Amino acid sequence: TGEVSILSIPRDTKAYIRGRKNEEIITHAHAYGGPELSMKTVKDLLGVDVEYYVKVDYNIVKEFVELVDGVEVNVPMDMEYSDPTADPPLYINLSKGHQTLDGDQALQFLRFRKGNKGKPDLPGGDLGRIKSQQQFIKAAVEKILRPNNIVKIPQMAKSFYSNVDTNIPMDVILKFAMKAKNFSTEKIEMATLPGESQYLERWYFIMDKEESETLVKTMFSDHRAVKNIDKIKNEGETN
Template sequence: MKKKFWTTFFISLVCFSILFAGLGMYLSNKETAISTGEEDEVEKSLDNEDEILVLIMGIDDNDGLGGVKAVKEKKIKGEDRHKPTGMRTDTMILGKYNFKTGEVTLLSIPRDTLVYIRGRKNLERINHAHSYGGPYLSIKTVRDLLNIDLKYYVTVDYLAVKEIVDAIGGVKIDVPVKMRHSDPYIHLDPGLQTLNGEESLMYLRFRSYPDGDLGRIKAQQIFVKEFMKQLLKPKNLLLLPKLAKTYYDYVDTNVPFEIVMKGVMSARKINLDNIKLTTLPGKPEYIGTTSYFIYDEVETKILIEEMFGDYLLN
């Protein structure tokens, strides 16, 4: 029974979070509340909620410790969480999961999207919001951008990916182009290959695609699906309890524990081949010498009404 719980619980977390962000989100411990958030703005009465809308943010810290882990060791909570580190988000995905149907909807938001950030004089890249005000300013920025009712977040450090990929024996990826970069160091040749943890970070960090950040988003989406296939192999399910510390060290969220348990009960409904996944409408554009992603307001409004209509603000 205990083994079945661990398997079901962790698969639900994978489907609920790694599936969303490709990275992960929780400490896998049934006796400890997974959310470390104690924020008043998050409602705790959730019995009537059939789905969740959450902002998933990946951060990339090169100092070897991990941004999420550093903040946890300092016991920083509330709206100051992550703020002292000044880290920008490297990946941002808006995810919706329906507990009844198992339907998953994902919207990738390019990190270079030019937006208004509260408290700033000029328009800036959306990934700057996290460095100015942590996850809550990121939530507010996405709320303002898309006009949606958003209150939950998951922040995952890329170092979690490295540890988990090594633990499960690597991830098979068809690298599309020659990947070279000096800082951070990236050296991958094109072709089908099994990437270890460090190589997976190289693959996820690489940005020099012909279509810029959009190419990187496509590559990350491919990684998510291949990572899931490898993680859910029977032999790797036996490793799940051992990975709990990795999640605790490198993942932070304000999603209440009872919502996670709803994910546990509905995990079997999720079909990995039936995921609605798209990217914010728009195109890359240079302003001076700086590259930005300029979102299309009309197409974005139509897309949000279609994908997240129940969450639109008046």
């Protein structure tokens, strides 16, 4: 059908992580057990089966943007930040307004969350960054589907497979790549996990369970998991 549903999960979402005594922020799952534990944690949180993962390197984002001759976005504010100790070092300097970003600028746009040295933060913090990332994804898809770029999709798919950590078989990636003509930005559904930030010994994003369940059923009705989180927790306590 060419339809795509994307649900963004804030990095500080309070979640149960298998093997841990207490709930923690969901990004810790990757530190403890890599992509496999991250998939299990998302499955437990949302109640959906997660079959595949893609771990994207900064370089592949830059390579992709350069391959399609830039991606057009609306930068909502002047973005300024510097952190030479980051891995890789992070230097952000973007001006407000509609513009075409090159590879380096795209990374700046996608990573910006807060300013330093007296410069303003992005409204909403991590949630604001998620909005930037969602805007970028739609703009990138729109750029890929232009006639001069759509012929490059098989090349993009092979480069993608060589430069990311994923468990998606190459034949599956190529199959999706060959169906790219069926995609459009109108068929991309995007949402962010419902909830709010709360301070509980540290700042967490607390998922609204009722709203999240309704949203997940709407977006991923064909991928419901068999076990619920309470059953998984009980199994973990008895093992």
